[in-house]
Amino acid sequence: MNAPASPPAWPLHMPCDTVIEAGLLVTQDDRRRVLADQALVIHGGVIQKILPLADAADLRCGRRLDLRRCIVLPGLVNAHTHSPMTLFRGLGDDMPLMDWLSRRIWPLEAGLTRELVHLGSQLACCEMASLGTTCFQDMYIFQESTAEAVESFGLKAVLAEGILNVPTRSYQTPEEAYARIANLLADYAGHPRIRFAVAPHTVYTTSEAILRRSFQLAESYDLPWCIHCTEDEAELERAQALFGMRPVTLLERLGCLSPRSVLVHGVLLTEGELQTLARAGASLVHCPRSNAKLASGLAPVAACLEAGVRAALGTDGAASSNSLNMFEEMGMAALMAKVRQGDPTVLPAQAVLDMATTHAARALGWQELGRVTEGGPADLTAVSLDVPRHTPCPNPVSHLVYACQGAGVVLTMVDGHVVYEAGCFPTVDYDGLRHAVREALAWARSRLDTISA
Template sequence: MSQLWIENGTFITMDEDVPVLTGHMVITDDKITYIGEAAPAPVQLQQDVTRLDGTKLAFLPGLINTHGHAAMTLLRGYSDDQNLQVWLEEKMWPMEGKYVDHDTRSGTSLAIVEMLKSGTTAFVDMYDRMDEVAQMVDSSGMRGVLTRGVIGLCPEEVQQAKLKEAIAFARDWNGKGDGRITTMISPHAPYTCPPDYIEKFVQAAHEYNLPMHTHMSESIAEVEQNVRDYGCRPVEHLDRLGVFTRPALVAHAVHLTEGEIELLAARGVAVSHNPISNLKLASGIARVPDLLRAGVTVALGTDSAASNNNLNLFEEIRMAALLHKGISGDPTAIPAIEALRMGTVYGARAIWQEQALGQLKVGMKADFIAIDTEKPHYYPKTDIISHLVYSGSGQDVKHVWVDGKQLVKNGQCTTLDEEKIRYEAQASFERLLKS
């Protein structure tokens, strides 16, 4: 049994009643066992407790990235300033078609380093060769919600092979990594999977009691195509196919009607808002204030580094707070605390782990980060939540813990060889260019 006592820190608990407190927190093994203004009682401490001075640090729950494709870090900067369909069909898919297992592993490793060092402790990943992704999550100590994303634009025998692979991955890896790895079932999108194929994923999700994840209503062109092909918009289409009979998380949800927002709320569907990727691809701006008012859980995602171009969730938090003020003309549209909830509390809810993640309170998993508040942009000491959202950066992250284990110490990863990972990622990209 190990124990860590953080003394005299500033804790952004994300609790509605006491969102910020100055005091102490005790971690015993993988859980928070004490947090409060007063020092813990001797009975709550072990004789060999490790003590950490928190006087110049702010501690908050680890950030949760609810949509991405980690291995695509290899394609960061490869194709910019294109619309979604050109970017996908002419640039991304041809390069991704050249991937081998090592490329997925090296791209994922690079993504995990980037996410950990900028304060993300859990991430959703949709890709293929997911065994490679899961192995990296396991060995890094990070938390992952992983799914084999499937594009169904292929012959039936290939479709069946992909479906079997997706089911096998979800079945074999769910709960692995001491519970840090959970899995989902993911048809890539309504425009890449025929309706009868999506129904097979729904059936598998019911059979194996798994949630579902898909891209939805990302661009106007996608919505228009869905109407042409199936006579309805993507939300109604997926609802008819039974996708929302399972716990579901949809990425993007940019182009929605009032009725669609009401339906998502009624079905309990969570949305991963990816503001920077959506802006860069000119896909549009999701109706986040309307979704929140309707009771939809809205979390944040970076999407891939190929369309973002980084995995720094602090940027998404800040963008979410600013963007919706700007387009609505309402400076209260997304307050700072609400934007921070989207990266923590709502992120945990979106991946069905709100009982364990997203807040600093007794009984929660010890997934948390420490921010160096001695940087000049944290002065004067007025409102720490304002500073984190409007001034802060992933570069301010000093320490990171997941499941009570320290994965970043003084800005350096403790479980990963960063130099080797950078080298291998560069080598993989150069091989892809030449092949």
């Protein structure tokens, strides 16, 4: 693993921005150390020093955060979502995928605007920050609006305009989508928190030309290339009808599999396809709650890791999984893998936490994220040890995966800046946002009523 270069030793007599006092520190470093009673010295958005709490009493700092009754851990990395779909949450439950798409999602998306996408992205940022996520990969339209929301809120994101072979509200042709990617890259060049990916939607909603061209773009800009792949039987049938082969075979023949390739879902991957992905160095993003709710199936995650394929975790959009909660996703991933294999020893808690932190970060090409190390970014979250489900705490990693479910998150920080603390969002007018999203729900309901009338 490529650890970030160690910074010069921090002169401890110098005042720093923040000192965090951590009761338990889950580092996710190369040795997966869990340390008790540590102090984190943060300055300039970077963790400058980690030292025993007993040695930190006299440090001078702008702010001292008492998290001695907490587990402090790296901010979680949500490797796949569609953030603006928070606006559609609860509007299409308990429906088959094609019904859900054609009777709910596509009619709503046909009326989307930049402003609505911005609103839904802001809401997603609030939800994710309040549940310990500091970075997410987004695939949707009007990504310039999501970029603005992320920029002002303070999270990190890897944004991707979803590319389809049909016009969307955001662009008329794939060429326009490619141009949008180029513009966003220019607008946010060198941005410390916002990066981009190239994301054809699926093989069956694009074409061989789009798949090839989008992969070339990702290579030329050195970006991750993300695609929904092998999610359910219907997708396999469509791929077979259109291309005469399975999606992974098609991607391999088109030269679209490499370490920059990030395949989302992978529910129906075969053993041979896992070997293909392992040889290519591609990553898989597992979205167990979405797959379960749509009854798509259970991805072979344990076999995937065994084959040497990097597996990350994602929530998918809130319209399909109803939640952007990576803690719930971790618990679900562990339980479903055990059910699938009929073996309680597969996918232990540490492997699942890796999927939500270091593996997700590496899949997105941002490997300094997902770990708490000296010289790394101060992207952290803290979970209270005082809530009943975390008391007592013999094994913090176990609690984070099996018990937490998002309960007791008290603070989330990105590059040393607090974006969530004790129910408050310091970078956004949350009351105003709640009012605006209620109005957006009224818009969505009336739109669905008009269509079904």
